[in-house]
Amino acid sequence: AAAAMLRLDPTIATARTIAEGFAWSTWDGQLGGATPGEGVIAAGAWHYLMAAGGDAAVTTAIETGVAAVIVDGAFAEAGAYGGMFGGPGNGWDWSWGxxxxxxxxxxxxxxxxxxxxxxxxxxxxxxxxxxxxxxxxxxxxxxxxxxxxxxxxxxxxxxxxxxxxxxxxxxxxxxxxxxxxxxxxxxxxxxxxxxxxxxxxxxxxxxxxxxxxxxxxxxxxxxxxxxxxxxxxxxxxxxxxxxxxxxxxxxxxxxxxxxxxxxxxxxxxxxxxxxxxxx
Structure with missing residues:
Protein backbone atom coordinates (compact mmCIF):
# COMPACT_ATOMS: atom_id res chain seq x y z
CA ALA A 1 0.00 0.00 0.00
CA ALA A 2 2.84 2.39 0.82
CA ALA A 3 4.45 1.81 -2.57
CA ALA A 4 1.13 2.45 -4.31
CA MET A 5 0.66 5.68 -2.37
CA LEU A 6 4.20 6.75 -3.22
CA ARG A 7 3.52 6.17 -6.89
CA LEU A 8 0.39 8.34 -6.67
CA ASP A 9 2.12 11.10 -4.70
CA PRO A 10 5.94 10.98 -4.37
CA THR A 11 5.82 13.75 -1.74
CA ILE A 12 4.21 11.54 0.94
CA ALA A 13 7.18 11.09 3.26
CA THR A 14 5.70 8.31 5.39
CA ALA A 15 4.90 6.25 2.30
CA ARG A 16 8.46 6.65 1.07
CA THR A 17 9.91 5.68 4.45
CA ILE A 18 7.84 2.50 4.63
CA ALA A 19 8.37 1.50 1.00
CA GLU A 20 12.10 2.12 1.08
CA GLY A 21 12.55 0.36 4.42
CA PHE A 22 10.98 -2.87 3.20
CA ALA A 23 13.15 -5.99 2.85
CA TRP A 24 12.81 -6.24 -0.92
CA SER A 25 15.93 -8.25 -1.67
CA THR A 26 14.79 -11.11 0.59
CA TRP A 27 11.10 -10.72 -0.31
CA ASP A 28 10.45 -9.91 3.35
CA GLY A 29 12.39 -12.97 4.45
CA GLN A 30 10.40 -15.32 2.22
CA LEU A 31 13.13 -16.44 -0.17
CA GLY A 32 12.73 -20.16 -0.63
CA GLY A 33 9.05 -20.04 0.29
CA ALA A 34 7.44 -17.39 -1.89
CA THR A 35 6.60 -18.44 -5.44
CA PRO A 36 6.08 -16.49 -8.68
CA GLY A 37 2.33 -16.53 -8.02
CA GLU A 38 2.77 -14.16 -5.05
CA GLY A 39 0.79 -11.00 -5.67
CA VAL A 40 1.05 -8.62 -2.71
CA ILE A 41 4.79 -7.98 -2.44
CA ALA A 42 5.05 -8.18 -6.23
CA ALA A 43 2.41 -5.46 -6.63
CA GLY A 44 4.37 -3.27 -4.24
CA ALA A 45 7.52 -3.85 -6.26
CA TRP A 46 5.87 -2.80 -9.51
CA HIS A 47 4.37 0.31 -7.89
CA TYR A 48 7.75 1.37 -6.51
CA LEU A 49 9.49 0.86 -9.84
CA MET A 50 6.86 3.05 -11.50
CA ALA A 51 7.05 5.79 -8.86
CA ALA A 52 8.93 8.99 -9.52
CA GLY A 53 12.19 9.60 -7.69
CA GLY A 54 12.93 6.04 -6.65
CA ASP A 55 16.10 5.42 -4.67
CA ALA A 56 18.76 3.59 -6.69
CA ALA A 57 19.69 1.21 -3.87
CA VAL A 58 16.06 0.30 -3.24
CA THR A 59 15.53 -0.27 -6.95
CA THR A 60 18.51 -2.63 -6.99
CA ALA A 61 17.12 -4.50 -3.97
CA ILE A 62 13.76 -4.88 -5.71
CA GLU A 63 15.44 -6.15 -8.86
CA THR A 64 17.33 -8.71 -6.77
CA GLY A 65 14.15 -9.98 -5.12
CA VAL A 66 12.16 -10.07 -8.36
CA ALA A 67 14.90 -11.98 -10.16
CA ALA A 68 15.13 -14.57 -7.39
CA VAL A 69 11.45 -15.12 -6.56
CA ILE A 70 9.63 -14.43 -9.81
CA VAL A 71 11.98 -15.01 -12.73
CA ASP A 72 14.32 -17.71 -11.45
CA GLY A 73 11.47 -19.26 -9.47
CA ALA A 74 9.31 -19.61 -12.57
CA PHE A 75 12.12 -21.10 -14.63
CA ALA A 76 12.88 -23.58 -11.84
CA GLU A 77 9.34 -24.97 -12.16
CA ALA A 78 8.82 -24.55 -15.91
CA GLY A 79 7.27 -27.60 -17.52
CA ALA A 80 5.30 -28.71 -20.52
CA TYR A 81 2.05 -27.48 -19.00
CA GLY A 82 3.12 -24.14 -17.51
CA GLY A 83 4.47 -25.65 -14.29
CA MET A 84 3.97 -24.21 -10.84
CA PHE A 85 5.51 -25.20 -7.53
CA GLY A 86 4.17 -28.57 -6.44
CA GLY A 87 4.17 -32.15 -7.64
CA PRO A 88 2.87 -35.62 -6.79
CA GLY A 89 1.73 -35.50 -3.19
CA ASN A 90 2.55 -31.79 -2.86
CA GLY A 91 -0.02 -29.17 -3.79
CA TRP A 92 1.92 -25.96 -2.98
CA ASP A 93 0.62 -23.49 -5.63
CA TRP A 94 -2.10 -25.96 -6.67
CA SER A 95 -4.47 -25.03 -3.87
CA TRP A 96 -7.79 -23.18 -3.63
CA GLY A 97 -7.82 -20.64 -6.48
Whole structure:
Protein backbone atom coordinates (compact mmCIF):
# COMPACT_ATOMS: atom_id res chain seq x y z
CA ALA A 1 0.00 0.00 0.00
CA ALA A 2 2.84 2.39 0.82
CA ALA A 3 4.45 1.81 -2.57
CA ALA A 4 1.13 2.45 -4.31
CA MET A 5 0.66 5.68 -2.37
CA LEU A 6 4.20 6.75 -3.22
CA ARG A 7 3.52 6.17 -6.89
CA LEU A 8 0.39 8.34 -6.67
CA ASP A 9 2.12 11.10 -4.70
CA PRO A 10 5.94 10.98 -4.37
CA THR A 11 5.82 13.75 -1.74
CA ILE A 12 4.21 11.54 0.94
CA ALA A 13 7.18 11.09 3.26
CA THR A 14 5.70 8.31 5.39
CA ALA A 15 4.90 6.25 2.30
CA ARG A 16 8.46 6.65 1.07
CA THR A 17 9.91 5.68 4.45
CA ILE A 18 7.84 2.50 4.63
CA ALA A 19 8.37 1.50 1.00
CA GLU A 20 12.10 2.12 1.08
CA GLY A 21 12.55 0.36 4.42
CA PHE A 22 10.98 -2.87 3.20
CA ALA A 23 13.15 -5.99 2.85
CA TRP A 24 12.81 -6.24 -0.92
CA SER A 25 15.93 -8.25 -1.67
CA THR A 26 14.79 -11.11 0.59
CA TRP A 27 11.10 -10.72 -0.31
CA ASP A 28 10.45 -9.91 3.35
CA GLY A 29 12.39 -12.97 4.45
CA GLN A 30 10.40 -15.32 2.22
CA LEU A 31 13.13 -16.44 -0.17
CA GLY A 32 12.73 -20.16 -0.63
CA GLY A 33 9.05 -20.04 0.29
CA ALA A 34 7.44 -17.39 -1.89
CA THR A 35 6.60 -18.44 -5.44
CA PRO A 36 6.08 -16.49 -8.68
CA GLY A 37 2.33 -16.53 -8.02
CA GLU A 38 2.77 -14.16 -5.05
CA GLY A 39 0.79 -11.00 -5.67
CA VAL A 40 1.05 -8.62 -2.71
CA ILE A 41 4.79 -7.98 -2.44
CA ALA A 42 5.05 -8.18 -6.23
CA ALA A 43 2.41 -5.46 -6.63
CA GLY A 44 4.37 -3.27 -4.24
CA ALA A 45 7.52 -3.85 -6.26
CA TRP A 46 5.87 -2.80 -9.51
CA HIS A 47 4.37 0.31 -7.89
CA TYR A 48 7.75 1.37 -6.51
CA LEU A 49 9.49 0.86 -9.84
CA MET A 50 6.86 3.05 -11.50
CA ALA A 51 7.05 5.79 -8.86
CA ALA A 52 8.93 8.99 -9.52
CA GLY A 53 12.19 9.60 -7.69
CA GLY A 54 12.93 6.04 -6.65
CA ASP A 55 16.10 5.42 -4.67
CA ALA A 56 18.76 3.59 -6.69
CA ALA A 57 19.69 1.21 -3.87
CA VAL A 58 16.06 0.30 -3.24
CA THR A 59 15.53 -0.27 -6.95
CA THR A 60 18.51 -2.63 -6.99
CA ALA A 61 17.12 -4.50 -3.97
CA ILE A 62 13.76 -4.88 -5.71
CA GLU A 63 15.44 -6.15 -8.86
CA THR A 64 17.33 -8.71 -6.77
CA GLY A 65 14.15 -9.98 -5.12
CA VAL A 66 12.16 -10.07 -8.36
CA ALA A 67 14.90 -11.98 -10.16
CA ALA A 68 15.13 -14.57 -7.39
CA VAL A 69 11.45 -15.12 -6.56
CA ILE A 70 9.63 -14.43 -9.81
CA VAL A 71 11.98 -15.01 -12.73
CA ASP A 72 14.32 -17.71 -11.45
CA GLY A 73 11.47 -19.26 -9.47
CA ALA A 74 9.31 -19.61 -12.57
CA PHE A 75 12.12 -21.10 -14.63
CA ALA A 76 12.88 -23.58 -11.84
CA GLU A 77 9.34 -24.97 -12.16
CA ALA A 78 8.82 -24.55 -15.91
CA GLY A 79 7.27 -27.60 -17.52
CA ALA A 80 5.30 -28.71 -20.52
CA TYR A 81 2.05 -27.48 -19.00
CA GLY A 82 3.12 -24.14 -17.51
CA GLY A 83 4.47 -25.65 -14.29
CA MET A 84 3.97 -24.21 -10.84
CA PHE A 85 5.51 -25.20 -7.53
CA GLY A 86 4.17 -28.57 -6.44
CA GLY A 87 4.17 -32.15 -7.64
CA PRO A 88 2.87 -35.62 -6.79
CA GLY A 89 1.73 -35.50 -3.19
CA ASN A 90 2.55 -31.79 -2.86
CA GLY A 91 -0.02 -29.17 -3.79
CA TRP A 92 1.92 -25.96 -2.98
CA ASP A 93 0.62 -23.49 -5.63
CA TRP A 94 -2.10 -25.96 -6.67
CA SER A 95 -4.47 -25.03 -3.87
CA TRP A 96 -7.79 -23.18 -3.63
CA GLY A 97 -7.82 -20.64 -6.48
CA UNK A 98 -4.84 -22.11 -8.34
CA UNK A 99 -5.91 -20.39 -11.56
CA UNK A 100 -5.12 -17.09 -9.85
CA UNK A 101 -1.59 -18.34 -9.18
CA UNK A 102 -1.27 -19.65 -12.74
CA UNK A 103 -2.19 -16.24 -14.15
CA UNK A 104 0.00 -14.40 -11.65
CA UNK A 105 3.03 -16.45 -12.68
CA UNK A 106 2.60 -15.18 -16.23
CA UNK A 107 1.62 -11.62 -15.35
CA UNK A 108 4.54 -11.22 -12.92
CA UNK A 109 6.94 -12.53 -15.56
CA UNK A 110 5.64 -9.97 -18.04
CA UNK A 111 6.03 -7.17 -15.49
CA UNK A 112 9.58 -8.33 -14.79
CA UNK A 113 10.34 -8.31 -18.51
CA UNK A 114 8.83 -4.83 -18.78
CA UNK A 115 11.34 -3.55 -16.23
CA UNK A 116 14.22 -5.49 -17.73
CA UNK A 117 14.56 -7.84 -14.75
CA UNK A 118 15.51 -11.06 -16.47
CA UNK A 119 17.50 -13.04 -13.90
CA UNK A 120 20.15 -13.97 -16.45
CA UNK A 121 17.61 -15.17 -19.01
CA UNK A 122 16.94 -13.70 -22.42
CA UNK A 123 13.91 -11.41 -22.55
CA UNK A 124 12.38 -13.58 -25.28
CA UNK A 125 12.61 -16.62 -23.00
CA UNK A 126 10.94 -14.78 -20.11
CA UNK A 127 8.10 -13.68 -22.37
CA UNK A 128 7.79 -17.18 -23.82
CA UNK A 129 7.47 -18.68 -20.35
CA UNK A 130 4.83 -16.11 -19.42
CA UNK A 131 2.91 -17.04 -22.55
CA UNK A 132 3.01 -20.70 -21.56
CA UNK A 133 1.03 -19.80 -18.44
CA UNK A 134 -1.53 -18.06 -20.64
CA UNK A 135 -1.72 -21.13 -22.87
CA UNK A 136 -2.23 -23.27 -19.78
CA UNK A 137 -5.33 -21.22 -18.96
CA UNK A 138 -6.54 -21.57 -22.54
CA UNK A 139 -6.23 -25.34 -22.82
CA UNK A 140 -2.58 -26.45 -22.81
CA UNK A 141 -2.96 -28.31 -19.53
CA UNK A 142 -3.28 -31.97 -18.51
CA UNK A 143 -7.10 -31.90 -18.62
CA UNK A 144 -7.25 -29.85 -21.86
CA UNK A 145 -9.62 -27.49 -20.03
CA UNK A 146 -10.17 -23.96 -21.24
CA UNK A 147 -10.40 -22.38 -17.80
CA UNK A 148 -13.02 -19.89 -18.92
CA UNK A 149 -16.77 -20.42 -19.01
CA UNK A 150 -18.90 -21.01 -22.09
CA UNK A 151 -16.38 -20.08 -24.78
CA UNK A 152 -17.73 -22.13 -27.71
CA UNK A 153 -19.10 -19.03 -29.45
CA UNK A 154 -15.58 -17.54 -29.37
CA UNK A 155 -13.75 -20.58 -30.69
CA UNK A 156 -12.94 -22.14 -27.33
CA UNK A 157 -13.35 -25.91 -27.10
CA UNK A 158 -13.63 -27.85 -23.84
CA UNK A 159 -14.45 -24.76 -21.78
CA UNK A 160 -16.21 -24.77 -18.42
CA UNK A 161 -20.00 -25.02 -18.26
CA UNK A 162 -20.34 -25.21 -14.47
CA UNK A 163 -19.28 -22.69 -11.84
CA UNK A 164 -20.40 -22.50 -8.25
CA UNK A 165 -22.07 -19.10 -8.10
CA UNK A 166 -25.38 -17.80 -6.75
CA UNK A 167 -26.29 -16.28 -10.12
CA UNK A 168 -25.50 -19.29 -12.27
CA UNK A 169 -25.76 -22.50 -10.24
CA UNK A 170 -28.53 -21.74 -7.75
CA UNK A 171 -32.30 -21.97 -8.11
CA UNK A 172 -33.65 -19.80 -5.33
CA UNK A 173 -31.85 -20.93 -2.18
CA UNK A 174 -30.97 -24.34 -3.64
CA UNK A 175 -27.31 -24.56 -4.60
CA UNK A 176 -27.24 -28.32 -5.10
CA UNK A 177 -29.41 -28.88 -8.16
CA UNK A 178 -28.24 -26.31 -10.66
CA UNK A 179 -30.05 -23.67 -12.66
CA UNK A 180 -32.02 -24.51 -15.79
CA UNK A 181 -30.99 -21.29 -17.50
CA UNK A 182 -27.29 -21.01 -16.71
CA UNK A 183 -25.80 -24.21 -15.26
CA UNK A 184 -24.65 -26.71 -17.88
CA UNK A 185 -23.92 -26.91 -21.58
CA UNK A 186 -26.50 -25.27 -23.85
CA UNK A 187 -28.14 -27.75 -26.21
CA UNK A 188 -26.93 -25.80 -29.24
CA UNK A 189 -23.25 -26.07 -28.29
CA UNK A 190 -21.34 -28.88 -29.98
CA UNK A 191 -18.90 -30.25 -27.41
CA UNK A 192 -18.23 -33.94 -28.13
CA UNK A 193 -16.32 -34.57 -24.89
CA UNK A 194 -19.06 -33.18 -22.64
CA UNK A 195 -19.62 -34.20 -19.90
CA UNK A 196 -15.97 -34.09 -18.92
CA UNK A 197 -16.63 -36.30 -15.90
CA UNK A 198 -19.32 -38.92 -15.37
CA UNK A 199 -22.52 -37.40 -14.04
CA UNK A 200 -21.70 -33.76 -14.79
CA UNK A 201 -24.03 -33.82 -17.80
CA UNK A 202 -26.49 -31.06 -16.92
CA UNK A 203 -27.72 -28.89 -19.76
CA UNK A 204 -29.15 -25.39 -19.64
CA UNK A 205 -30.73 -22.82 -21.90
CA UNK A 206 -27.81 -20.39 -22.08
CA UNK A 207 -24.95 -21.71 -19.96
CA UNK A 208 -23.00 -19.40 -17.64
CA UNK A 209 -21.88 -15.99 -18.83
CA UNK A 210 -18.82 -16.39 -21.07
CA UNK A 211 -15.26 -15.71 -20.00
CA UNK A 212 -15.46 -16.26 -16.24
CA UNK A 213 -12.40 -17.85 -14.61
CA UNK A 214 -13.22 -20.74 -12.22
CA UNK A 215 -11.02 -21.41 -9.21
CA UNK A 216 -8.99 -24.20 -10.78
CA UNK A 217 -7.38 -27.47 -9.67
CA UNK A 218 -7.26 -27.83 -5.90
CA UNK A 219 -4.98 -30.54 -4.54
CA UNK A 220 -6.34 -29.81 -1.06
CA UNK A 221 -10.02 -30.23 -2.01
CA UNK A 222 -11.78 -31.41 1.15
CA UNK A 223 -15.02 -32.68 -0.38
CA UNK A 224 -15.98 -36.28 -0.94
CA UNK A 225 -16.64 -36.15 -4.67
CA UNK A 226 -14.32 -38.03 -7.00
CA UNK A 227 -11.74 -36.05 -9.00
CA UNK A 228 -9.65 -37.20 -11.99
CA UNK A 229 -6.67 -37.45 -9.61
CA UNK A 230 -5.80 -36.48 -6.07
CA UNK A 231 -2.17 -37.45 -6.55
CA UNK A 232 -1.16 -35.13 -9.38
CA UNK A 233 -2.22 -31.57 -8.52
CA UNK A 234 -3.01 -30.35 -12.06
CA UNK A 235 -5.65 -33.10 -12.35
CA UNK A 236 -7.50 -32.13 -9.15
CA UNK A 237 -10.30 -30.39 -11.04
CA UNK A 238 -13.85 -31.23 -12.01
CA UNK A 239 -16.34 -29.15 -14.02
CA UNK A 240 -19.23 -29.29 -11.55
CA UNK A 241 -21.27 -26.89 -9.44
CA UNK A 242 -22.97 -28.90 -6.67
CA UNK A 243 -22.81 -26.80 -3.54
CA UNK A 244 -23.12 -28.83 -0.36
CA UNK A 245 -24.84 -32.21 -0.87
CA UNK A 246 -25.23 -32.60 2.89
CA UNK A 247 -24.95 -36.19 4.13
CA UNK A 248 -26.14 -35.45 7.64
CA UNK A 249 -22.69 -34.62 8.94
CA UNK A 250 -20.77 -32.65 6.33
CA UNK A 251 -20.92 -31.19 2.83
CA UNK A 252 -19.88 -33.86 0.35
CA UNK A 253 -19.60 -31.71 -2.79
CA UNK A 254 -18.09 -28.35 -1.81
CA UNK A 255 -17.76 -27.24 -5.44
CA UNK A 256 -16.83 -23.79 -4.16
CA UNK A 257 -13.35 -25.16 -3.47
CA UNK A 258 -12.82 -25.83 -7.18
CA UNK A 259 -15.16 -23.93 -9.51
CA UNK A 260 -16.21 -20.81 -7.60
CA UNK A 261 -15.11 -17.66 -9.48
CA UNK A 262 -13.66 -14.54 -7.91
CA UNK A 263 -12.54 -11.07 -8.92
CA UNK A 264 -9.22 -12.16 -7.42
CA UNK A 265 -8.94 -14.87 -10.08
CA UNK A 266 -10.37 -12.85 -12.96
CA UNK A 267 -8.11 -9.83 -12.55
CA UNK A 268 -4.77 -11.66 -12.86
CA UNK A 269 -6.00 -13.53 -15.94
CA UNK A 270 -7.16 -10.31 -17.62
CA UNK A 271 -3.81 -8.68 -16.81
CA UNK A 272 -1.89 -11.63 -18.25
CA UNK A 273 -4.03 -11.77 -21.40
CA UNK A 274 -3.67 -8.01 -21.92
CA UNK A 275 0.09 -8.31 -22.38
CA UNK A 276 -0.41 -10.50 -25.44
CA UNK A 277 -3.23 -8.62 -27.15
CA UNK A 278 -0.80 -6.80 -29.45
CA UNK A 279 1.91 -9.46 -29.74
Missing amino acids: SNRAQSMYGANLMMAAHFGILGGHAEADVVDLAERHLHYMLGANPLSMVYLTNMAAYGGEHSSFHIYHAWFSYTGADGDHGNASYDGKPAGVDEPLYPYFTGDDQTSTDGPAPGIVPGGPNFYYSGGYELPSRTYPAYAYRDFSVGCDWDGATCQASAWEITEPSDGYQGPFVLLASFFMSR
